[in-house]
Amino acid sequence: MEQQQQKRYVLGKREEDGRYPVTVDGALTGTVHRRHGSWYAAIPGHRILERFSDRHEAAEHIVKWFEQGARPTVPAPGDRPATGLDMRTAGTGLLATRTYQHLVPDLVPTLPNLVRAVEAMARLAQLGWEPLEGYPGADQPWRMKCRLCGWTGRRFWSHLRGRNGDNTPRPLTRHRGCIPVSEMAAKLTTLAAERRRECTCAFPHPTHVTPMLEVLNKIGKALHDGAMLSATIHARAILEPCPASTMRAAALRLAHDQRARARRTVGQKIT
Template sequence: MTTTDATTAAERYEIGDRDADGRYPVAVDGKPTGHIYRWHGGWYAVVPGQPEETRRDDKHAAAAHLVDLVDSGSVDPSAAPAGPPAAEAGIVPWLSPKLKPTRRNIISAAIALGRLAELAWTPRDGDGKVTGYPGADNPWTLTCELSGTVVVRWWSHLRGRNNDNTPRPEYRHEGCIPFEEQAGKVAAFVGEPVTACPCQQLTHPTTADAADDLLKQAERARRTDDTEALRQLLTQLLGPCPASSARGQAMKELKERGQRSKS
């Protein structure tokens, strides 16, 4: 609960610009104090060195909570400046550690990764690190394969709306190659679609039935806390593959099957 008067708190905190990870630095009384970020409709306040993250309804309420923490003595803004958060480690890099490896999240991630491959985007940041699928309405750091530029996008925008499959914005990003050249460059970069997994060490599913079988195995591994088995299964379901587009289409079919069975 925020105890500081909202008007008074607003005079004491300053919200900075969003960084590449989607977090906004907050200074209280002119001193770096913590971060706030949006996740699935809520806003969270984060203090360096403290694992607890507090949910609020909007960014100003989240920033005001940091004022409360300063006033309560829970955080000392005169200490070391609040730097960027430490990277979180998930079971595999292709799914955000904030998302549980449930059937629904795995299917959504596989569909998104398959479509990124078709659009010549790669889920990597400026350091070349893989950025896991974060959900449809959360910022996702991606690299444009046409220009090498790292930008933040939302999957809900890239997948299009009303089933038109047109990514937004249609112009990829500021500083990309000329708009009229983009479609041709994407087609040349992506090449002919690969319909079967050619990988030798680990087979990735490209049919709905094969994907369904692996998803069931993954769910069993998750429920029994068999992390090693789950890691291998998630690598098959989400890991890089020349046929990732076909895998995404198989996942789409599974998703549609599920929707039909509920109707």
């Protein structure tokens, strides 16, 4: 049976976003990708939540779904990534959009993940990067634009953020073909002038702990109730681009930790 299924699917080469296209009976059907040691399968328009031990087991699962009649949702021309498939509807994340303002579909929308996403995007602004899609997690390739020279491509956040608590930018490893290292500091200083301590956007984004707590409570309740559209709407306040992203990220971390301590205290009193 395994040999028959292996003959029915073909694994393509790894794409820029870390996914492997899977062709079943000659038709491009889905993709498989690795995250945190496990493999996942995805068919646009269908939710596949199982984990697999390797890429072939994940691909075989796509064959099973194909046999049951699952076919990929075809995106509009011009919206297709390198695989020719639109994976934005295949996962478990917040409501998919065409901007990077929300988590990518296959990153589970928990409050800790939201906090990490906000902190990562704020740090990218400091380092002269512009994310072009939702935060995928630290160990997944993230499509972004270098604001020093205009290059676009995928980088790993785990590589950009530094190691062992060291947040020092490493301009020598930005990417090939960037501006000379001797010019980077001046360019980053110019970009830093764009940042603000308070939000100046038409849609207000909280930069202080108290209003941030209100937003977190609304998002938390929406996620608990399974109201993903409401969660997405409230998440605008923390995920949309903002010149005060650094202050917002700091307030979010403090609010999240304060909220977590309060919930633990209530739990201890109950028990």
